[in-house]
Amino acid sequence: MNTNKKSVPQIRAHKANETNPPIAMVTAYDAPTARIADAAGVDIILVGDSLGMVVLGYEDTLSVTVRDMAYHTKAVSRTEPAALIVTDLPWLSYHTGVKDAIKNAAKLIRAGAEAVKLEGGANRIEIIRALIDAEIPVMGHLGLTPQSIHTFGGFSVQAKTRDAAKKLLDDALAIEEAGVFSVVIEAVPNVVAAKVTQLLHIPTIGIGAGPNCDGQVLVFHDLLGLTFGHRPKFVRQYGSLGELGIKGLEGYVHDVKMKAFPSADEGYHVGHGEFDDWNF
Ligand code: KIV
Numbered sequence: 001m002n003t004n005k006k007s008v009p010q011i012r013a014h015k016a017n018e019t020n021p022p023i024a025m026v027t028a029y030d031a032p033t034a035r036i037a038d039a040a041g042v043d044i045i046l047v048g049d050s051l052g053m054v055v056l057g058y059e060d061t062l063s064v065t066v067r068d069m070a071y072h073t074k075a076v077s078r079t080e081p082a083a084l085i086v087t088d089l090p091w092l093s094y095h096t097g098v099k100d101a102i103k104n105a106a107k108l109i110r111a112g113a114e115a116v117k118l119e120g121g122a123n124r125i126e127i128i129r130a131l132i133d134a135e136i137p138v139m140g141h142l143g144l145t146p147q148s149i150h151t152f153g154g155f156s157v158q159a160k161t162r163d164a165a166k167k168l169l170d171d172a173l174a175i176e177e178a179g180v181f182s183v184v185i186e187a188v189p190n191v192v193a194a195k196v197t198q199l200l201h202i203p204t205i206g207i208g209a210g211p212n213c214d215g216q217v218l219v220f221h222d223l224l225g226l227t228f229g230h231r232p233k234f235v236r237q238y239g240s241l242g243e244l245g246i247k248g249l250e251g252y253v254h255d256v257k258m259k260a261f262p263s264a265d266e267g268y269h270v271g272h273g274e275f276d277d278w279n280f
Contacts, residue, residue, distance in 0.1 A: 002080055002081065002082045004082040005082055005084075006043050006044065006082060006083055006084040007084065007114075008084065008114065008115055008137040008181050009181075010084075011023065011043065011044065011084060011181060011182055011203065012181040012182065012202055012203070014043075014203050014214065014215075015201070015203055015214050016203070016213075016214040016215065022213070022214055022215045022216060023043045023044065023182075023203055023205060023214060023215025023216075024041070024042045024043050024044075024215065024216065025042060025043060025044035025045075025046055025086075025205055025215055025216065025217035026040075026042050026044075026045065026046070026217065026218055026219075026220050026223065027045070027046045027047070027048040027050055027051070027054075027217070027218075027219045027220045027221075028045045028046075028047065028076055028220055029047060029048075029051040029054075029055050029072045029075070029076070029220070030055075030072060030075040030076065031075050031076070031078060031079050033076075033220050034075070034076040034079045034081055035079050035081075036220075037081070037083065037220065038079065038081035038082055038083050042083050043083055043084065043215070044083055044084045044085075044086055044205075044215075044217075045076060045081055045083045045084070045085050045086070046086050046087075046088070046117065046217060047069060047072050047073045047076050047085065047086070047087040047088065047113065048088050048117075048219065049061040049064040049069065049088040049090045049091070049146075049147075050146070050219050051064065051068070051069075051072055052064035052068070052090075054219060054220075054221040054222070054226070054227055055072075055221070056068070060146065060149050061090065061091060061146045061147060061149075062091045062147065062149070064088075064090040064091070065090060065093075066089075066090060066093045066104045066107055066108070068090070069087055069088060069089075069090055069108055069111075070107050070108055070110075070111040071111075073085065073087045073108055073111040073112050073113050074111045074112055076112065077111065077112020077113070078112070084114050084115065085112060085113050085114045085115075086113065086114065086115045086116065086117050086139050087108045087111070087113035087115075087116055087117070088116070088117050088118075089101070089104060089105060089108070089116050089117065089118045090147075091147040093105075094118050094124075094127050097127075098126060098127060098130040101118075101127045101130060101131060102130060102131060102134050102136070105131055105134070105136045106134070106136070109136055114137070115136070115137035115138065115139055115181065116131065116136060116137075116138055116139070117138070117139040117140070117141055117184065118131075118138060118139075118140070118141065119140075119141040119142075119145035119146075119147050119148065120140075120141075120142075120145065120171075121140075121142055121167075121168070121170070121171020121172070121174055121175055122170065122171050122174040122175075124140075124175065124178075125174055125175070125177075125178045128140070128175060128178040128179060128180060129178050129179065132178070132179040137181050138179065138180045138181070139180060139181060139182050139183065139184065139205075140172075140175040140176075140180040140182070140183035140184065141183065141184040141186065142168055142171055142172055142175075142183060142184070142185055142186070142188075142196075143158045143159060143168065143184075143185045143186040143187050143188040143193075143209065144156065144157065144158050144186040144187035144188070144208070145186070146186075155187075155232075156187075157187045157188065157189070157208075158186075158187055158188050159188040159189065159192045160188075160189060165188075165189075165192045165195070168185075168188065168192060168196065169192075169195065169196060169199065172185075172196045172199070172200055172204075173199065173200070176200050176201065176202050180202065181202060182202050182203045182204070182205055182214075182215075183196075183200070183202065183203075183204055183205070184204075184205045184206075184207065184217060185204050185205070185206050185207075185209040185213060186206075186207045186208055186209065187207070187208040187209065187232075187234070188208075188209050189210070190209065190210025190211070190212065191210075192209075193206050193209035193210050193212060193213050194210065194212035194213075197212055197213050197214060203215055205217050207234060208232060208233075208234030209234075218235060218236075219235075222235040222237070223235065223236070223237065223238050223239070224237070224238060224239040224240075224241045225237050225239055225240035225241050225242045225243060226241050226242050226245075227242075228242065
């Protein structure tokens with residue numbers, strides 16, 4: 001057991017202020033990405049259903065299943081990170097009622113998740129309460145909720161009007177009341193995220209929600225340059241692993257073609273004389 005292990009109560013109590021730096025959360029989907037995230041000191045690893053887009057190559061998150069999420073959670077969990085492991089409940093794994101939500105969340109907990117995340121506000125209160133009653137901690141997700149892509153008509157900034165911002169505030173208060181231990185706020189104006197952060201007692205974790213949240217989250221592959229399409233303006237890229245990888249592999253392809261790889265020393269040898277009179 002990792003002695004620096006982050007827990008749900010620690011995160012729940014963590015509002016950022018002068019002495020408490022913001023929470024750092026990043027996605028990870030397998031053992032190497034989890035090891036890198038944990039070695040870098042993140043507080044929370046999110047096994048996000050964004051894996052559908054950045055790992056599995058789908059256009060959105062809607063094709064991701066509970067089985068996919070459990071498979072990737074197991075890989076992350078085997079690395080025994082100090083970071084808290086939170087796994088997304090994918091689309092339609094909790095929308096069909098309390099019983100399904102508990103059954104599916106339990107699969108993720110048994111795969112190694114220490115909490116689950118689900119999207120939605122007041123409309124998810126019953127589900128959130130039931131999960132918490134089953135001893136499954138829940139992180140909320142408001143604003144641009146990618147599982148609602150067809151309802152929104154695309155991946156667009158949310159809560160841009162006073163009415164929409166008021167609804168987001170009401171949703172945030174409702175899910176806090178229901179017991180979520182923190183809430184992701186995605187792609188909303190900075191001023192709206194700041195107001196939610198000020199009103200809630202639990203931490204807000206922003207993505208495209210400005211600098212005033214109690215924490216920040218980014219997708220591992222966006223952050224390190226492993227995604228190849230459009231990059232939203234809120235993604236700051238801290239590395240270019242994609243470019244590094246292409247350069248490295250170009251070297252490999254070149255060496256294979258030129259018969260410069262492998263060298264004799266990169267293979268195995270047997271004792272002197274063993275194959276001297278071997279007839280091929
Ligand atoms: O699936 C995911 O990666 C997420 C983050 C963008 C918050 O939900």
